[in-house]
Amino acid sequence: EPEVxxxxxxxxxxMGQEVILRCVPISNHLYFYWYRQILGQKVEFLVSFxxxxxxxxxxxxxxxxxxERPDGxxxxxxxxxxxxxDSAMYFCASSLRTDGRDTIYFxxxxxxxxx
Amino acid sequence: KQEVxxxxxxxxxxxxxxxxxxxxxxxxxxxxLQWFRQDPGKGLTxxxxxxSSQREQTxxxxxxxxxxxxxxxTLYIAASQPxxxxxxxxxxxxxxxxxxxxFGTGTRLQVFP
Numbered sequence: 001e002p003e004v005x006x007x008x009x010x011x012x013x014x015m016g017q018e019v020i021l022r023c024v025p026i027s028n029h030l031y032f033y034w035y036r037q038i039l040g041q042k043v044e045f046l047v048s049f050x051x052x053x054x055x056x057x058x059x060x061x062x063x064x065x066x067x068e069r070p071d072g073x074x075x076x077x078x079x080x081x082x083x084x085x086d087s088a089m090y091f092c093a094s095s096l097r098t099d100g101r102d103t104i105y106f107x108x109x110x111x112x113x114x115x
Numbered sequence: 116k117q118e119v120x121x122x123x124x125x126x127x128x129x130x131x132x133x134x135x136x137x138x139x140x141x142x143x144x145x146x147x148l149q150w151f152r153q154d155p156g157k158g159l160t161x162x163x164x165x166x167s168s169q170r171e172q173t174x175x176x177x178x179x180x181x182x183x184x185x186x187x188x189t190l191y192i193a194a195s196q197p198x199x200x201x202x203x204x205x206x207x208x209x210x211x212x213x214x215x216x217x218f219g220t221g222t223r224l225q226v227f228p
Contacts, residue, residue, distance in 0.1 A: 033214065041220075042220055043159070043204065043218040045216060045217070048214035050214075055214055091159065103161050104161070105161060106160075106161070108157055
């Protein structure tokens with residue numbers, strides 16, 4: 001079964017450093033998402049992306065965050081200057097469409113630890 | 116604002132039992148509801164998707180029901196097995212021009228032999 005793949009699986013970074021998390025969505029999917037889960041808390045929506053632009057973002061997704069689809073297969077989340085509170089599991093997801101009828105498929109996650 | 120709650124927070128049962136996990140949401144205006152499984156430190160595996168017009172969906176030993184008007188969904192697991200041990204999350208997609216899913220806090224299930 002096709003799957004969403006994410007790299008790295010775990011990254012430790014110093015506060016203030018830039019981090020790029022990478023994702024390869026399912027190949028024929030058109031809608032891409034990033035979610036995060038702080039340890040012990042709910043999974044939270046960050047951003048959705050379609051047709052090479054952000055379609056929706058949450059209040060968490062401030063100016064230190066950015067997303068990009070640099071080529072036909074990768075989808076990246078960049079955190080410009082990491083803070084301790086950015087420590088979380090970051091999930092990439094994709095779906096074929098977003099009309100409410102489609103399953104959203106999630107990757108295995110990238111665990112980010114900011115020290 | 117849509118809030119999603121799951122009860123119980125944790126459940127420990129012997130193998131073979133039939134289980135019911137509950138999910139409630141405060142706003143009945145939803146496109147769909149999705150149930151996920153999450154193993155410790157792992158990603159989210161989609162189990163079932165129920166559209167707002169549907170009452171239930173089945174996949175193998177899993178059956179999910181939706182009562183949109185009362186803001187409730189249940190996930191029924193028949194003949195539980197130790198391999199079912201995981202955290203089960205429900206998520207709703209609100210009605211309207213939005214792409215996001217709103218997740219509950221999950222039910223941590225342990226099935227012991």
